[in-house]
Amino acid sequence: YRALKPFERSLNDQELEKLFEDGYKKYVEKTKLFGNLEFLPADEYNEIYEKTQVDVDGRMKLLQDGRRDMVQIVKEYVQFTHGIPNFKTLSPKDQSTLLKASRFEFFAILQYRALDSEREMMISYTGQSFHRSEICPYTPVEVFRGWFEFARRVKECDFSQEEHALVLAISLTFRDRCSLEEPDKVEEIQTKLIESLENLLKETHGQTGGRRLAKIMDLFVRLRALGEEYYQLYKTLCKDKLLTKVIPEMLQFLFDE
Secondary structure, three states: OOOOOOHHHHOOHHHHHHHHHHHHHHHHHHHHHHOOOOOOOHHHHHHHHHHHOOOOOOHHHHHHHHHHHHHHHHHHHHHHHOOOOOHHHOOHHHHHHHHHHOHHHHHHHHOHHHEEOOOOEEEOOOOOEEEHHHHOOOOOHHHHHHHHHHHHHHHHHOOOHHHHHHHHHHHOOOHHHOOOOOHHHHHHHHHHHHHHHHHHHHHHHHHHHHHHHHHHHHHHHHHHHHHHHHHHHHHHHOOOHHHHHHOHHHHHHHHOO
């Protein structure tokens, strides 16, 4: 768990609020100066870029920054699995398959504090603050707002570090999400993780532990619906010739089936 270092983990709630507030003020000032900051439609951007090589709405810089950050993110993601009991006993193929199949759920749970649903602000893995309209040129607004709403629900759980670590580990071990060589072994790993979470909740929350466990399990149900939207987005991204040319390794890790 300590291997995971999204920027917001280094901040307490007050520091995080200040980062959101300052970022939002800068966003408002930019809109006053430049007007609407929404991205161009992908087809329109691609046509302009292919003809002029001009990054008219800044998305190329975002993609290049994301490509750079991905090196750190993938390294920490893999390191986290080393702490999951028996995960390393799975075949290399199953480990890789689970990492790819779980990426959306894992990072939605990991970075729930990085999203501010009220102001629609978010903080990148390395600490840059953005308004929704500045960060994801390929994500529909309604999908984005679903992510913000999910983050708000996770915040209501107010996880301890131990709870957060177990929930993240559980998110990586759903056998029904992908084709596996040893699905029973994966299910056994997850069952033990859920039992550990259940025992922890009994110790820390007493009689309300069962209700808290049910609330956490409900988060996974909600994530499935969001994950399906994410998968549909993946199919659109994989058809974008510019993306496949500029960030092929990111698409392969994030979206490979």
